[in-house]
Amino acid sequence: MTPTVKELDRAIPVADEVDVLVCGGGPAGFCAALAAARAGARTLLVEQCNCMGGIATAGGHNHLCLYTDWGGGRRVVGGIPFEMVRRVVAAGYGVYRGGQIDFELEGLKLALEQMAAEANLKLLYHTLFSDAIVDGGRIAGAYIQNKSGRQAILAGRVIDCTGDADVAASAGAPWEMGRPGDGAVQPCTLMFTIGGVDWPRVQAFRKGNYKLESVWAAAQAAGDMEPFQSQIMGWWWTPTRPDQVGVNFTHMVGCDPTSARSITDATIEGRRQAFHMIPVFRKYIPGMENAYLISTAALLGTRESRRILGEHVLTDDEIIARTAWDDSIAYGSFFIDVHNCTGPGMDGETYHPEPGFKYQIPYRCLVPRGIDNLLVAGRCVSVSHRALGSLRVMPQCAAMGEAAGAAAALSLEAGTTPRAVDVATLQDRLRTAGAILDDAGIEAAEAEDKAAATY
C-alpha cells in the first residue's frame, strides 16, 4: 500500500468566483471557454502550460484535420473551430487546403489569445487543476495549484477539457481507459520540429511511398535506426516556414497518461528518439541532408487517456453506421485511426471509410453520469476506445468544446443542469454561431465557402 501523510488542515483562499470554469486550454477548452464567454458568462480558463492550443501548440502538432467530410469534399465543421482557421490564415501564419490547416505554432498561440481578449475571457496559465469541489452530487468549483499556492475557484459550471478527464475523475464521475481486454492505450508521441529541410526534394522522394516504411526498414536492417517506429505518422510542413517540418514519429507504448512518472519517462524517451532520428533523416532522406533539431514539444502528445462514461457512449459501430442523433451538436469525419498500442506502426483496428464519410456526435456524450453541473469536451468524452480513434482529432474536439461552452451558459441562464438543458435551444444557438450540426448546416457552409475567395 502507498504510504500516506495527512494534508494540513488549512483555509484555502478563494482566488475567483465565476459562472463557468474551464480546466485545460486545448482545442476543446479554448472553444468551450470562448463560447461561454461570448454567451455572457463570466468565464475563467485555467491551463498548466503557458499558452492555449494544447497538442496544437504546446504539443508541437502544427496540423489540424479534418474540417470536411472524409475525402475533403464538403465542410462539416464551422463555428469557433473554423474561426481559428480563418484568423491564422488571415494573419499569414498558415494555409488551409483539403479540409486541413498547416500552421505556425506561435501564430496559433497569438490568434487564440487575441480571440480570448476580444471576448473578455479570463486566462490563468501555469495553473494546474488539482481537485474538484463537490457538494451534494454537484460540482461547485475546483482547487488549483500554481506559483501563488493552493487556491479555490468557485464556479456555477465546470467544463473538463484536460484531455485526461482529470476533473471528472476527481469529482467521482465514472470513466474507462484503454481498449477492452488489456486496457492498453494508444502510444504517446513527443512531437519535434526540424529545420534546414529542402521540402520539394523530400516531397519528390516520398511520392507514392507516403509513410516510407521501406526506408525505415532499410535503416533498421543496416543498424542505423532503432525499431521503435515503422512509418512516418506525419511530416507537417507549413508554407510560411518553408524549411521547417513538424515531425510525428516518436512512439512510446505502455505510457499511462494519468501517471506523472510514466509521462516523465515517455517525454525523456521521446526526446532521445528525436535526437536519434536526426542522423537517420540526414542519411536516408534526400532533402534532409542538412536537417537539424529546432525543438521538442513542451507537452507530451497523448492520443488516448480516460474516457468518461456519459449519458451516451458513442461506439465505433454507430460511427461506421453514420447513426443520426436528435441531439447532434457536431460532425466527425476522420477515419478510425488507432496506432499500435503495443509496438510500432498502426493497429489492426483501423477503419478506412469511403469518400464523403461523416457522422453526428450527440450532446449526451459530453454529459457525465452521476455528477451535475459538470460537462466534458475533447478527447476524454464518452466514446468507445475504437470510436476515439476517429473522434479525437482537433476540429472535432474543438467543436465539442464549443457545444459544451454554449450548453454551460444556457443551463445557467435557464436555471437548469447541463443534463436537463433544452437541446433544441442549444442547437439553435450553435447554428446561429455558425456551428454545423446537420445537412442544412453543411449546405450553408458550402455556400459560404463558394462565396469566400480563399481562407
Ligand SMILES: Cc1cc2nc3c(=O)[nH]c(=O)nc-3n(C[C@H](O)[C@H](O)[C@H](O)COP(=O)(O)OP(=O)(O)OC[C@H]3O[C@@H](n4cnc5c(N)ncnc54)[C@H](O)[C@@H]3O)c2cc1C
Ligand atoms: C502525436 C499526435 C498526433 C495527432 N495528430 C492529429 C492530426 O493530425 N490532426 C488532428 O486534428 N488531431 C491530431 N491529434 C489528436 C489531437 O491532437 C488531440 O486528440 C486533441 O488535441 C485533443 O484536444 P483536447 O482539447 O481534448 O486535449 P489537448 O489538446 O490534449 O489539450 C488538453 C489541455 O489541457 C491541459 N491540461 C491537462 N491537464 C490539466 C490540468 N490538470 N490542469 C490544467 N491544465 C491541464 C493541457 O496542458 C492541454 O493544454 C494528434 C494527437 C497526437 C498526440
